[in-house]
Amino acid sequence: MQQEETIVLFPSAGIGHVVSMVELAKLLQTHNYSITILLTTGFLDHPSIQTYIHRISTSHPSISFHRLPHIDPTTTPTTVSFITKGFNFNKRNAPNVATTLTQISKSTTIKAFIIDLFCTTAMEPASSLGIPVYYFFTSGAAVLALYSYFPKLHEETNVSFKDMVGVELHVPGNAPLKAVNMPEPILEREDPAYWDMLEFCTHLPEARGIIVNSFAELEPVAVKAVADGACFPNPEHAPTVYHIGPLIAEPQQSDAATDSKQCLSWLDEQPSRSVVYLCFGSRGSFSVSQLREIANGLEKSGHRFLWVVKRPTQDEGTKQIHDVTAGEFDLSSVLPSGFIERTKDRGLVVRSWAPQVEVLSRDSVGAFVSHCGWNSVLEGVVAGVPMIAWPLYAEQHVNRHVMVGEMKVAVAVEQREKDGFVSGEEVEKRVRELMESKEVRETSFKLKQLALAAVEESGSSTKALANLVETWTGIGI
Known part of the structure; x- marks a missing residue:
């Protein structure tokens, strides 16, 4: 037998x-x-x-x-x-x-x-x-x-x-x-x-x-x-x-199911291709000073945004957290004073997690600020969403080169040589550049078709x- x-x-x-x-x-x-x-x-x-x-x-x-x-x-x-x-x-x-x-x-x-x-x-x-x-x-x-x-x-x-x-x-x-x-x-x-x-x-x-x-x-x-x-x-x-x-993971269940529904409902109310989605993977995180620069850049850009903020790291050089389950934190204490209130009509900040595959599939999402982790890159490609490449650790700098130079579906942020810090002015500049780039949007759509065909x-x-x-x-x- x-x-x-x-x-x-x-x-x-x-x-x-x-x-x-x-x-x-x-x-x-x-x-x-x-x-x-x-x-x-x-x-x-x-x-x-x-x-x-x-x-x-x-x-x-x-x-x-x-x-x-x-x-x-x-x-x-x-x-x-x-x-x-x-x-x-x-x-x-x-x-x-x-x-x-x-x-x-x-x-x-x-x-x-x-x-x-x-x-x-x-x-x-x-x-x-x-x-x-x-x-x-x-x-x-x-x-x-x-x-x-x-x-x-x-x-x-x-x-x-x-x-x-x-x-x-x-x-x-x-x-x-x-x-x-x-x-x-x-x-x-x-x-x-x-x-x-x-x-x-x-x-x-x-x-x-x-x-x-x-x-x-x-x-x-x-x-x-x-x-x-x-x-x-x-x-x-x-x-x-x-x-x-591309192998894309099926949508994950999360304890934050209520928050998930809230951010998806919010996205459904926004105009087509109007929202910048910012998420840096399951472990990517920043110091408080970097978070405040991002906030300032988003506020000055004038664009709508959905931003996933993780618990901040304790020092400037660290760009990731290993224990993603550790401790709650107060959003208002790590962002500029009054930021959430001033941007409430065009922005939504969520703590720790968002249902990324579903977010990227929403018609209202026009750009994805990503840490260039490979799963996120593939999810952005399959969704046909142009990206802003902001590598943090692991092999993400290699991925950034491919996204910007070969795929041509992303623009890259300029990072300070010694520690990778990005200014608020740079965030504002790249958000405006990508949201106004017809060329990157068209390339992203073509690559989406190739991904589906593969x-x-x-x-x-x-x-x-x-x-x-x-x-x-x-x-x-």
Whole structure:
């Protein structure tokens, strides 16, 4: 009797990674595979994850979740960075992954094991069991090109990128990138996360394939560089890359359901293409002084706005918060005195969260001020909304170059070199520029059509997915 065939997916800890993998799982199940998603326990756990997986299990019976045994992350030295703690946690889960894969393969044929980049240490135990390993890369092709090329950049220098002021790096498939704008984990050689990322990126060519949440028409320069193998150490042994996006997460449930309805109702009352929507992802945040500059710029711009404000950071240099659930805060205390009252006829400020996919789909939204996180970029593209690019951390500076230079769906804010600060005058200037730009609006609309076409029956992403699934035919362990 033939065994059932399954695909096993392994995301990093945290709701964002889990949601991305679930979206991939939903796509794969349309090809009649059952899916098992391995979930870590002990780091970045949150009740929302449990609620979410219950909802997915109920609505998609062919997707099941398997909890790995609890691991205590506090045994990691407290002196290391947050990112290093996460990497260490993933590494310590490798034995649990090996045990679980062995168990699953006793009753089921595992056709593929799909991991994210930060779970690279799970590659070896899977390969030793004869299971084909694939990466699911949730950023775009330009970032994949950069990470694939990173081992070569590492060999060419012996100082930290953060100290290479004034130096531009030239990476296949990418616009020139300031060394100081490299993604965080690889900015500082003294941080153990740097060496972890070097190890992860060195293993990229060893995968059977790399699945990317992008589509061929979105960033053709990077897609070609990756396909040609130009960014891999040995172009002849470059892995096959499958661009299967755009994958957009389904609207998330939130405790702030009442606030969600309020902001959507407010948007429905505004004129077409009149509102500037500002949101900086689930973790992007600012100091109080930066928040006040944004407020001043919005007020002087004269345009309508919907602004999601997160709890402020404690210092100017920090652009993100790791604990997104921590503490309420008083909006009026972090914004200029009287700002909310003065702008109440044309602006709405909401605290912490808004239903972004629904917001961007509203006819009244004419611009999106974004931190350039890849999910947000794709959501803006699919909605056909022009963007103002304001990168904060991670690989967002790379994405900004693609959005402004290649996609031409965004204008970029000028940021102060030393700390990324943006003046109120600059906010006002860019809001006015984008809201008045017919050219960027038309380009955004065209790219939206290409995004929709990519996932149609004869689209490039649909074909790429079919090619991927075809490679699993006949594979067994």
